[in-house]
Amino acid sequence: MIFSALVNFEIWHYIIVMKRSYLFIVVLLLSGMTVSAQGVDVSFYTEEFSRSETTVDGMVDILKAVKEGNFTGIGEFYDNAIKVYIHRLQNHTSNQDRVAVEEAARLILRGLAAEKHTASAPYVWQLIQYFDIANQLNDGYIMYEAIVAMGEIGAKNYASHLAIYLENYNERSNADLNFRSKMHLVMPSLVTALETLGDPVGVRPVFFASIGWYDSDRREIAAKALINIMNGLGEVIGHIIGDIITDHYNGPNVKYAAWLQLLQTQSPNETKARVAISALEASYSFVGTSRETINILKDMRTSAINTIRELGVADDSVYPFLERTYREAFETGSTDMETIVLVIRTLTAAKSDEGVNLMTEFLRGLHSRRRSGPWGNIERDIMNIIIPALASTETQSQTTIQLLTVISRSSLYTGVEQSWARSALTRLNAAGR
Numbered sequence: 001m002i003f004s005a006l007v008n009f010e011i012w013h014y015i016i017v018m019k020r021s022y023l024f025i026v027v028l029l030l031s032g033m034t035v036s037a038q039g040v041d042v043s044f045y046t047e048e049f050s051r052s053e054t055t056v057d058g059m060v061d062i063l064k065a066v067k068e069g070n071f072t073g074i075g076e077f078y079d080n081a082i083k084v085y086i087h088r089l090q091n092h093t094s095n096q097d098r099v100a101v102e103e104a105a106r107l108i109l110r111g112l113a114a115e116k117h118t119a120s121a122p123y124v125w126q127l128i129q130y131f132d133i134a135n136q137l138n139d140g141y142i143m144y145e146a147i148v149a150m151g152e153i154g155a156k157n158y159a160s161h162l163a164i165y166l167e168n169y170n171e172r173s174n175a176d177l178n179f180r181s182k183m184h185l186v187m188p189s190l191v192t193a194l195e196t197l198g199d200p201v202g203v204r205p206v207f208f209a210s211i212g213w214y215d216s217d218r219r220e221i222a223a224k225a226l227i228n229i230m231n232g233l234g235e236v237i238g239h240i241i242g243d244i245i246t247d248h249y250n251g252p253n254v255k256y257a258a259w260l261q262l263l264q265t266q267s268p269n270e271t272k273a274r275v276a277i278s279a280l281e282a283s284y285s286f287v288g289t290s291r292e293t294i295n296i297l298k299d300m301r302t303s304a305i306n307t308i309r310e311l312g313v314a315d316d317s318v319y320p321f322l323e324r325t326y327r328e329a330f331e332t333g334s335t336d337m338e339t340i341v342l343v344i345r346t347l348t349a350a351k352s353d354e355g356v357n358l359m360t361e362f363l364r365g366l367h368s369r370r371r372s373g374p375w376g377n378i379e380r381d382i383m384n385i386i387i388p389a390l391a392s393t394e395t396q397s398q399t400t401i402q403l404l405t406v407i408s409r410s411s412l413y414t415g416v417e418q419s420w421a422r423s424a425l426t427r428l429n430a431a432g433r
Helices: 002-034 043-050 056-068 075-091 095-115 118-130 141-152 156-170 177-197 200-210 216-231 236-246 252-263 269-285 291-311 318-331 337-350 353-372 377-393 398-409 415-432
Strands: none
Touching: 043 056, 043 075, 056 075, 056 095, 075 095, 075 118, 095 118, 095 141, 118 141, 118 156, 141 156, 141 177, 156 177, 156 200, 177 200, 177 216, 200 216, 200 236, 200 252, 216 252, 236 252, 236 269, 252 269, 252 291, 269 291, 269 318, 291 318, 291 337, 318 337, 318 353, 337 353, 337 377, 353 377, 353 398, 377 398, 377 415, 398 415
16 A cells, blocks of 8 residues: 555656656747847756756756857856766766766856856866776767867866876877777867967977877877967977977987977077077987988988078077088088088078188188198088188188188189189178278
8 A cells, every 4th residue: 555655656746747847848948039148047047957856867958958048158057057967977877877968068068168167177177087088988079078178168277187188198009999099089179178278288298199199180180289389389389399309218200390390380580599409409419320310310400500590590509510510511421512501501691700710610621621631622612612601791800811811822722712712802801991
């Protein structure tokens, strides 16, 4: 008898709840059609969502109705919704509830993102952890939504947390196929969030993602995001990229990739010129053991010198490296005339006393060869490059002028060679008047 009464009570209670649910849906739909999208009072929705008897399916119904209403300025509604949702998550762990649980999370996260409700960041972070792909039950889609929302709501305090996630994924190339697939899904959301937040902490992980183990389309997403992040950081980016280039644990391919990324940005020219010195130094600090590595280092060296020639010398520490580049191009193995010309043009463009002194030393070295050998067409061609370069600087260095005077009068040289020196002296004398 008692059992029968209980059954009848449950049936009656279910009917009441269902009727109430249908009536509520009708009210929501009507309110969505009649209430203005601006300045709407959402206390009714908040109250209904927060009722203890509201099921997860009921939550979804309410969230859908609010979404269809196209309301704005309702960040507090979604903030309350995510708090209630998280509080009740433990009550909805069955497989039957899974679809509704995920749909409710998706609607809440998109609502918060649209409202850019920064105050909800701690709760969004909880959802990221709850739907973390480290749990085999999670497929990554809600984690993706939550991470994107973190960027949209401007959760700058969590930029480092997201960066750590991406760093971990970058290093997990040897994970099993299932987890790799999930990381591949979530990775773009981390990149997008870090791009949106624009914090310097995002540069390194996004950079390594752009050259990492991911498919080409994912790497391209990271590469484009990286440029946008770097463009917004001004001079700060020089220190970050410089550290990547000078890090001894990074190989030449990583160093060169970081340097090329910087060149694609709108960073200040002075920043690029300064990092160019780091790139030039790094091209010598790593010993290439393969033809591929040697070529990468040479390409980075050439690119760095070209940048210095175009943008100027940011620091005098560049000169010893330019001297080394010249001497290795001239004295080691077969002469690399292209590199020699590049160094001379860079020193000429600098129009500095240091640059003039270095070219004068190069010319003095050639003069010594002319006196005691070896001397040939290569030496002659280089002299024909350096002397006009010195003249173009219009230097008044007595050391330079005296050396040119000796060459212009020495019987060691041909008439043509002497004329190069005389022409240079004429220009320098005119500039000194």
